[in-house]
Amino acid sequence: MKRFFNWLFPHPAMTLLLAIVWIILQKDLSYGMAVFGLILGIIIPRATAVWWPDRPQGFRIGKVIAYVILVLWDILIANIQVAWIVLTRPNSKLRPAWIIIPLDLREPEAISILAGTITLTPGTVSADMSSSGSCLLVHALDAPDPDAIRDDIKQRYETRLKEIFV
Numbered sequence: 001m002k003r004f005f006n007w008l009f010p011h012p013a014m015t016l017l018l019a020i021v022w023i024i025l026q027k028d029l030s031y032g033m034a035v036f037g038l039i040l041g042i043i044i045p046r047a048t049a050v051w052w053p054d055r056p057q058g059f060r061i062g063k064v065i066a067y068v069i070l071v072l073w074d075i076l077i078a079n080i081q082v083a084w085i086v087l088t089r090p091n092s093k094l095r096p097a098w099i100i101i102p103l104d105l106r107e108p109e110a111i112s113i114l115a116g117t118i119t120l121t122p123g124t125v126s127a128d129m130s131s132s133g134s135c136l137l138v139h140a141l142d143a144p145d146p147d148a149i150r151d152d153i154k155q156r157y158e159t160r161l162k163e164i165f166v
Helices: 002-008 012-025 031-051 061-088 108-120 146-164
Strands: 097-102 124-129 135-140
Touching (some): 012 031, 061 108, 061 146, 108 124, 108 135, 108 146, 135 146
Antiparallel strands (some): 097 135, 124 135
């Protein structure tokens, strides 16, 4: 049964995303359009599966939801912190830093999500990745302790991403 499910839904997240996008793009929400969106969501990933040989074999949806909530919370808090820094601290008092983050993640999708998370969070930007894929270069707007920021990113995001991608 699991083998059939993996064959039918080679990329379940893509299936869900395509179905949701199809439904959103329609003028009217109807069962017919929802079913058609689901059919497209099944056919397109199935037809393109041959070009994704190294796709993740699975992920934990509950952990994904928890991760999204954490990231949204961190974006909210970081917006407030960056606004406070911009409004109250002169440029001469800022301590920007380039931080190298060694990666334990190996899946390209997980690394992309980590880099995107870092960039989405105000005050930090993912700037580059080593050619071996073992390190990520991050710029921080204000980093009094770059090592603490590195450890926070690894503990807060990378650890959770390792739990999501099985």
